[in-house]
Amino acid sequence: xxxxxxxxxxxxxxxxxxxxxxxxxxxxxxxxxxxxxxxxxxxxxxxxxxxxxxxxxxxxxxxxxxxxxxxxxxxxxxxxxxxxxxxxxxxxxxxxxxxxxxxxxxxxxxxxxxxxxxxxxxxxxxxxxxxxxxxxxxxxxxxxxxxxxxxxxxxxxxxxxxxxxxxxxxxxxxxxxxxxxxxxxxxxxxxxxxxxxxxxxxxxxxxxxxxxxxxxxxxxxxxxxxxxxxxxxxxxxxxxxxxxx
Amino acid sequence: xxxxxxxxxxxxxxxxxxxxxxxxxxxxxxxxxxxxxxxxxxxxxxxxxxxxxxxxxxxxxxxxxxxxxxxxxxxxxxxxx
Amino acid sequence: xxxxxxxxxxxxxxxxxxxxxxxxxxxxxxxxxxxxxxxxxxxxxxxxxxxxxxxxxxxxxxxxxxxxxxxxxxxxxxxxxxxxxxxxxxxxxxxxxxxxxxxxxxxx
Numbered sequence: 001x002x003x004x005x006x007x008x009x010x011x012x013x014x015x016x017x018x019x020x021x022x023x024x025x026x027x028x029x030x031x032x033x034x035x036x037x038x039x040x041x042x043x044x045x046x047x048x049x050x051x052x053x054x055x056x057x058x059x060x061x062x063x064x065x066x067x068x069x070x071x072x073x074x075x076x077x078x079x080x081x082x083x084x085x086x087x088x089x090x091x092x093x094x095x096x097x098x099x100x101x102x103x104x105x106x107x108x109x110x111x112x113x114x115x116x117x118x119x120x121x122x123x124x125x126x127x128x129x130x131x132x133x134x135x136x137x138x139x140x141x142x143x144x145x146x147x148x149x150x151x152x153x154x155x156x157x158x159x160x161x162x163x164x165x166x167x168x169x170x171x172x173x174x175x176x177x178x179x180x181x182x183x184x185x186x187x188x189x190x191x192x193x194x195x196x197x198x199x200x201x202x203x204x205x206x207x208x209x210x211x212x213x214x215x216x217x218x219x220x221x222x223x224x225x226x227x228x229x230x231x232x233x234x235x236x237x238x239x240x241x242x243x244x245x
Numbered sequence: 246x247x248x249x250x251x252x253x254x255x256x257x258x259x260x261x262x263x264x265x266x267x268x269x270x271x272x273x274x275x276x277x278x279x280x281x282x283x284x285x286x287x288x289x290x291x292x293x294x295x296x297x298x299x300x301x302x303x304x305x306x307x308x309x310x311x312x313x314x315x316x317x318x319x320x321x322x323x324x325x326x
Numbered sequence: 327x328x329x330x331x332x333x334x335x336x337x338x339x340x341x342x343x344x345x346x347x348x349x350x351x352x353x354x355x356x357x358x359x360x361x362x363x364x365x366x367x368x369x370x371x372x373x374x375x376x377x378x379x380x381x382x383x384x385x386x387x388x389x390x391x392x393x394x395x396x397x398x399x400x401x402x403x404x405x406x407x408x409x410x411x412x413x414x415x416x417x418x419x420x421x422x423x424x425x426x427x428x429x430x431x432x433x434x
Contacts, residue, residue, distance in 0.1 A: 055296045113416050119409040123402070134299070142295035150303035157311060234308055241315035 037062070048207060050216050052140045059144070060222050061215075064203045068192070071184035071226060078181060078233045081240045112162050120162045127155040135227050145223040149230025156235035165239060172232055180232040187225030191218050250291060257284045269324050275313040282306040333385055340382030348375035360426035361418045365411045372407025376400075 024031035041058060051057040059067050131151035138144030160168030172180060179186070192203040195218070199206055205215050261281040268274035282305030289298035347370055354367025377400045384396035 053296075055294075110420055113413060115412050116409055119405060123405070126402075142299060144296065147296065147299045147303065150300060150308060154303060154307050157308070237312060238308075238315070241312060241319065 049205070049219070050212050051219055053138065053142070053144070055142070056138055056144050056219070056223075060219050061205050064188075064192075064205075067222075067226075068185070068188040068203065071188055071229070074230060074233055075182060075185050078237055078240075081237055084240075112164075117162045120158050124155055124159055127151060127158075131155065131227070131231075135223060138223055145226030146230060148223075148227035149234065152227065152231035153234025153238075156231060157238045160235065160239065160242075165242070168235075169239070172235070177232075177236075180229060181236060183225045183229030183232070185229075187221055187229070191222055194218065247291075251288070254284055254288050254291070258288070271317050271322055271324060272314070275310055275317065278313070279306045279310045282309070330388065333388065337382045337385035340378045340385065344375045344377070344379035344382060347371065347378070351375055359428070361423055362415055362425050365414045365418075369407050369411035372410070373404050376403045376407070 028034070041054060041062060045054045045057045045062075046052055049057040049061045051061065131148045134143030134151065135145065135148035138148070156168065156171055159171070188203075195204040195206075196202050198204065198211075198214075205218060258281060261277050261284065264277045265274050265281060268277060282301055286298045286301040286306065289295070289301055351367045351369075351371030354370070355364050358364045358367055380396050380400040380403065384393040384400075
């Protein structure tokens with residue numbers, strides 16, 4: 001078995017090395033990545049999409065299908081975790097102690113350290129501002145929906161750790177939870193159909209100059225949906241895995 | 246200088262990747278994997294891809310490690326021999 | 327001119343101090359006997375080491391508005407590093423780890 005694994009690894013490695021040897025030299029101006037669509041993105045991307053950060057332009061406009069399915073993958077991960085029996089089983093809620101000093105979850109009685117409590121509360125607003133800035137300026141500077149989602153999600157996880165899951169759960173309104181979890185795929189589907197109606201192509205973006213504002217609005221909707229939906233999914237993944245079993 | 250930096254980072258990547266694969270203690274593997282993500286984040290930043298670097302740092306080194314640790318807490322800490 | 331040189335010397339001194347603390351902290355992390363001593367060493371890396379390297383980089387090449395970011399980063403590191411060490415040591419104590427109290431002079 002070990003020999004087989006070694007042979008397999010060597011064969012795969014050799015294949016990769018041969019493949020890499022066939023690539024054009026790094027930075028070669030005649031390489032395929034510089035002569036096909038890449039050149040067009042660089043030359044006309046800003047004019048065509050109105051998005052000044054070309055990474056965002058490629059991510060949301062030119063390669064929208066990729067990103068659509070990425071969002072679906074994150075959503076599917078959450079669905080898979082929630083489908084695990086131990087993730088959704090909850091112990092009966094203990095009455096009368098929920099209003100006491102902040103406690104970590106309900107599985108143990110170790111009170112949260114006042115130092116950690118204070119520092120997380122101190123830093124949380126800054127983290128939130130950073131996430132919003134990265135979202136708001138995502139079409140100009142590095143950043144955007146996915147980055148913002150990861151930062152907001154991490155903030156929600158940190159708050160959940162110090163305030164306890166009951167308090168943290170209130171960050172997400174109960175009735176809207178399912179909708180927020182599916183926000184990314186839903187927004188993409190809606191925008192895709194809007195694009196279909198406007199351009200005749202699924203997930204198409206209107207290309208003419210007059211539709212500039214509309215195009216930008218579509219991109220902003222996608223960015224916000226990715227950020228909020230992704231953050232809720234990350235926090236929910238944490239809550240589900242952290243649930244006492 | 247830049248090539249030296251790249252070479253050191255890539256060697257670190259290989260070293261951490263091998264360490265993750267060889268670790269029997271899964272917590273050690275997760276911690277080393279966080280280190281791997283952090284080094285990869287530096288590589289992205291150095292190659293001029295700050296978008297990817299932010300995501301790598303937040304998701305790879307941050308959230309993924311937490312989720313892995315929670316999973317280990319729910320299952321077993323050591324790989325079955 | 328003189329002010330620039332002083333600033334540059336201060337910057338280099340801060341970076342050297344930071345790197346020295348990082349080195350000492352890393353050696354401590356590997357060599358110290360228990361989790362408490364290691365957390366102690368590692369938190370020096372974070373707060374003093376990374377903090378003064380960041381401040382040194384901010385002073386390097388003159389002070390500009392953009393250096394405010396580095397100062398903020400240093401503040402973040404100084405706040406979050408000790409908190410992490412505190413949380414780590416507290417968790418270790420709560421889970422029943424006793425600090426190593428071996429007398430270095432006597433037999434083990």
